[in-house]
Amino acid sequence: xxxxxxxxFVEDDLTTRTQAKLALEVIGRYTVRECRSGSDALEAASTxxxxxxxxDAGLLTRDGADTLSMLRGVARLANTPxxxxxxxxxxxxxxxxxxIGVIVKPxxxxxxxxxxxxxxxxxxxx
Numbered sequence: 001x002x003x004x005x006x007x008x009f010v011e012d013d014l015t016t017r018t019q020a021k022l023a024l025e026v027i028g029r030y031t032v033r034e035c036r037s038g039s040d041a042l043e044a045a046s047t048x049x050x051x052x053x054x055x056d057a058g059l060l061t062r063d064g065a066d067t068l069s070m071l072r073g074v075a076r077l078a079n080t081p082x083x084x085x086x087x088x089x090x091x092x093x094x095x096x097x098x099x100i101g102v103i104v105k106p107x108x109x110x111x112x113x114x115x116x117x118x119x120x121x122x123x124x125x126x
Contacts, residue, residue, distance in 0.1 A: 028113030038067030
């Protein structure tokens, strides 16, 4: 599997999005495309090819499962690994067999890049 470089981060809360983008770009040195909704994520998919999709399971306009179904309909994202972020720690939040895990909110921004890298390595080792 390729190295983790490009992340599509889909989250409706501006503060969470901003903190995550800053932490992932500065600490993790990833390229992050942030989206506030599933519609924004679909639009971003036309020009941005992520290695990983980080998706809020509880999006306000459309839940994470619906958004993921739409993203899976984009041929170039059909097999892109997904990581859910959720305010609930229930394992049921992982809605897709390609989900590599769940990070519970509120997360620690300074640890986020390491958490993603750890889950990515575990997924890559499978």
